[in-house]
Amino acid sequence: MTAKPREPQPRSAAAVGCGTEIEYLSFFVDGQMFGLPLLSVQDVLDARTLTPIPLAPPEVAGALNLRGRIITAINTRRRLGLGGAAVEGRRMSVVVEHEGELYNLIVDRVGDVLHLSVEDCEENPATLDPMWRDLSTGIYRLENNLLVVLDVNKLLTFTT
């Protein structure tokens, strides 16, 4: 995944200098595009059988077996405060590591890997949902979309 033939990105205007580009894995929840630094992503999975965990926080969707490791599935929709039922069909999930444990973020759809320049990253606008503002490290204005970059550690720290 990290082997990268550097294709020029459509919006490469700011791709100046070396080492200022970050790769993001984009995914969609409830139509909104989100991104996670590619280096923090361990795996991308398709839908799997989950074991529900009674009494777990509502953000926890269950647990599943990934090649002999037990990982905790997170209802990302719920965690991001997005309403509505999950999209039926092939839901996917993004596996990330947090404090030595693996978590599985359930998302509606996984998009492309984007190479974006650090300098293009903007501060969270004041109009951004306060809940997202806490979870996000910044946003990118792409041609058709707004990419909200999520902070894995904050995303997986919740107290209920």
Add this chain to the structure above:
Amino acid sequence: MDDLMRDFLAETTESLSILDLELVKFEKTPDDADILMNIFRLVHTIKGTCGFLGLSRLERVAHAGEDVLGRFRDGALQPNAAAVSLILACIDRIREIIAALEDTGSEPAGSDEVLIEQLRALAAGDAVIPAAAPSAEPAVATPAPQAEHLEAAPTEGGGAAAPLMAEAGYPMAAEMVAEVEAALAAGQKAASEAEILADCRSEAETADMERPDDYGVAAAEETAASAAAAYTGLDRRTGSDRRSGDDRRDTAASAQSIRVSVDVLETLMTMVSELVLTRNNLLQMVRGRDDSEFAEPLQRLSLITTDLQEGVMKTRMQPVGNAWGKLPRIVRDLAMETGKKLDLQMIGAETELDRQVLELIKDPLTHMVRNSADHGVEMPEERIRAGKPETGTVTLRAFHEGGHIIIEVSDDGRGLNTRKIRRKAADLGLVSEAELESMSDAQVQQLIFRPGFSTAEKVTNVSGRGVGMDVVKTNIEKIGGTVELKSTSGKGSVFTIKIPLTLAIVSALIVECGGERFAVPQLSVRELVRVSPSGEHSVEVINDSPVLRLRNSLLPLVSLHGLLKLEQSRKITDGDFFVVVTQVGAQNFGVVVDQVFDTEEIVVKPVARMLRKIPFYSGNTILGDGRVIMILDPNGIATAIGQATLASAAEEVEAVAHHSDQRASLIVFRAGDEERKAVPMALVARLESIDLASVERANDRHVVQYRGRLMPLVHLGSEPDWSSGGTRSVLVFSDQDRYAGVVVDEIIDIIEERLEVGLSSERQGILGTAVINGKATDLVDIAYHLTRAFSDWFGPAEDMSTSRHPEISRSRRLLLVDDSPFFLNLLTPQLAVMGFEVTTAESAEQALSLRDRGVRVDLIISDIEMPGMNGFEFAQAVLSDGRWGQVPMIALSSHVTKAYRERGKQAGFLDYVPKSRREELLRVLNQTLEGLGEAA
């Protein structure tokens, strides 16, 4: 670094930790020749090996230490604290050098002349210098500034010292090469006594020849003289010790072991775990297909896998004592440094746990013991002032419980000072003032686990070096454990560490509930019962809580549906369910589930951090079919249903010190006539069914053989027809080793009810009438009936007659202290009938802790003979404190002599009443109350 050096380092580090232990033991029992010999041998082996490896600095230090030990051995020198400190300093120096060796691969530069001179002087019998010596060279006595010392050493060392070391070192090396080669050839590891003797001889010669050049004539003469004395001592001893020496040689030869890297074991363990899971998977596939050709080989595979798993597990299990090895030394040093008197008790050192877990708790444990000894235990004067023994005790206790290992670190020191913690927390800004206001003392105590908190006023050398309890807590939680703290001001603190046996493979029962499957550790499952409305067992509801009648005992039930908030289609009372009878500590309860599958071997994996707050899971695992399943924690469930057995001291006090106005369980039955009768459930030891045909007559009484004894039977009301045959229910009462049975016609129910006795009774054997479950019920005076079975049930026989209970108009708070729960249960309802609000305590200590918690009482009745603090001491303790100082006290004892009465009066008891004479107690109570009334 070559292999030889690595082995040497590993072996020496091991020897050093044994040495620490042995030396502390030796200090306590200086006469034990075996311990001394062991120490001598260890030091000798270290010396020998480093000579062989050309580690001259190390060798010289070891040699000097060995000389002193030799003098102890032959009795020429009496070991005292200062001498042992010096030897320990010598061992610390060796350790420092070893540590540097490990880091750099070569001996650090530096001089040990000061230390060696001290040792030499000590060996020569000059005890004065060594006594003061350790402080002269601080790097030796305190382990902490080790790195600093090593850096500072070269300046101190330069010049003349270096060549001198080389000269003294190398000739020895050559000699050692020969020795070690010979030993290797003989297949021996440790030097035997005979060899040591031979070594000593040749060394003496070497020393005689060479040392004068280095140290001057006087020193050489001293050394030679001491050495000579030591060797004659050895000679003398060799004869008597030869046998044990030979024994040791045998063990040394037979103790064949190899060192295996931990990584190899870890990999093995992981692979075996995976193998077990794969095996389970295969078994699941073949199950239900009787004709499968795989069945037989699979069974063999299964067996081998199990054996393999056990074998690998064994390599990982180590007694927890291995993590405690350093502690006696640490506590001893601490005692020396601080001037405290400290005793370290280690209980359950043989309790085994996973090696990995052991490694991880080593440091937290060390820190906690240090903390307890340093901050918890007071200085001797302070302890004496507080009325405690001068020597403070730190206790380490380990045991297994419900798939966990529990380690308690407790001290009998001053306890946590919540006021100081509050102040400090506020100063540090850990919590806001407002938060502090609303926090209970117990919550305040938990603050010490916050990062950046250290309670010690002064940062001592021993603890408080920035590593706080927060690190301890984090480290323990990292492995899925918990730390609990209970502290009582003036009484000490108890830290309870609970660590799950993670990674270990356990056998678990798979159950289903609300469509979900769960694993229950087989360890705590006692049996399975199927319940259905039409079947043999059915669920009853008593006072809104479901119970199961199981072999004459009532088992409280908890539904897993309710506990885990799962959907439940059927009511628990009408439907087929399974009850998993679970035992946690001494408590039994039933967990109601929909379905029970078979048992499976599972690899316990800790649950994700964000799920650890849920008390009902001890872990999770992957089943044979690849599905993830949660493992239920019986301890958590027990706690949830209020039967916590892990309750810490304070909670126990609360549980025992119940008030009579709280609910009490009563057994309601019929006997003799149609009236409903009741006795407190707590009094009844067992419910039994007895075949009337087995009832015999002896000494004009009805008796039955019960548990190898004769149990007298009494009846209430009209006499049963003994000859009629058939079975009858019997309430069995027991106190100490005696049983007595009360024959009843029918047990109606067990009811939890607030005990309010309305009418007191005129009839013998009936305390009064109460409304129980909406019906008038006679409360039976069991004491009256028991004295019919055993006239001396409450002590020496005295004529017994019941008397009228005087009514007490106002509710008075009465504290009853007696170590016999039976007696407490017996007397409580009687006193309640008299209108008292009764609080009970099973020991004087417990009673005093009630006082400390601010419980107020108007009258105290106390037993005299109690374990721990007796009644007399209790009375003094009560009088010495203002809170209860004015409360009248009455002694109640089965031991009544004139002398005792006198002593009781002196101790401050108003009166002294024999246990067997309740009417006198009532009279005295009346009198006392009249007195109180006047005073009020």
